[in-house]
Amino acid sequence: RSIVILISGRGSNMEAIVRAAQTEQWPARIAAVVSNRADAEGLKFAASQGIATAVVASKDYPDREQFDAALRVVIDGFAPDLVVLAGFMRILTAPFVEHYAGRMLNIHPSLLPSFPGMATHRQALMAGVKVHGATVHFVTAALDHGPIVAQAVVPVLEGDTEQSLEQRVLVEEHQIYPRAVRWFVEGRLSIEDGRVRNSEAG
Numbered sequence: 001r002s003i004v005i006l007i008s009g010r011g012s013n014m015e016a017i018v019r020a021a022q023t024e025q026w027p028a029r030i031a032a033v034v035s036n037r038a039d040a041e042g043l044k045f046a047a048s049q050g051i052a053t054a055v056v057a058s059k060d061y062p063d064r065e066q067f068d069a070a071l072r073v074v075i076d077g078f079a080p081d082l083v084v085l086a087g088f089m090r091i092l093t094a095p096f097v098e099h100y101a102g103r104m105l106n107i108h109p110s111l112l113p114s115f116p117g118m119a120t121h122r123q124a125l126m127a128g129v130k131v132h133g134a135t136v137h138f139v140t141a142a143l144d145h146g147p148i149v150a151q152a153v154v155p156v157l158e159g160d161t162e163q164s165l166e167q168r169v170l171v172e173e174h175q176i177y178p179r180a181v182r183w184f185v186e187g188r189l190s191i192e193d194g195r196v197r198n199s200e201a202g
């Protein structure tokens with residue numbers, strides 16, 4: 001099985017997945033890391049691991065449709081079983097999402113369905129919630145609303161800032177995302193009635 005990971009920046013979730021695939025000897029390989037920005041920091045780590053990298057620069061395309069079409073050609077050139085969005089900061093068009101239905105995952109830094117969209121840690125602080133976290137979900141056309149695969153919870157502490165909360169959540173992202181991807185490549189996940197069934201968790 002093969003996986004293509006999409007990033008836009010730092011790529012720390014991508015790195016966690018690459019390392020888990022290596023150390024846990026998954027029945028899958030990371031075929032490529034693709035970025036919409038040439039300066040994405042994570043591309044360096046991927047290249048250092050001998051993983052193919054590619055850039056499809058969003059700024060080179062006049063609209064979302066043409067960007068998504070070009071991105072799809074590059075991704076499909078690696079014939080992935082799974083596409084993993086890891087800090088990929090582009091909203092994808094419905095035809096693109098449809099093409100990868102049931103085989104594209106995303107991680108969102110909140111406990112969905114709370115706080116979709118941007119600045120999730122600020123949203124959490126503003127709302128005064130006492131717990132926060134991250135969600136791995138299948139990608140559907142509705143932004144940040146696909147079937148949920150895994151979640152991790154962290155406390156919101158007195159005196160937290162966006163940065164301290166982000167850091168606490170990120171540590172958990174690096175745990176749940178590799179685990180969720182591994183479940184997928186092991187064939188444990190299915191979607192029934194819009195919800196994820198995990199044959200390991202029962």
Ligand code: GRF
Pocket residue numbers: 007008009010011012013014086087088107108109134170173
């Ligand atoms: C993560 O918090 C992820 O949940 C969000 O963007 C951030 C990306 O970080 N979608 P990284 O690029 O994986 O380090």
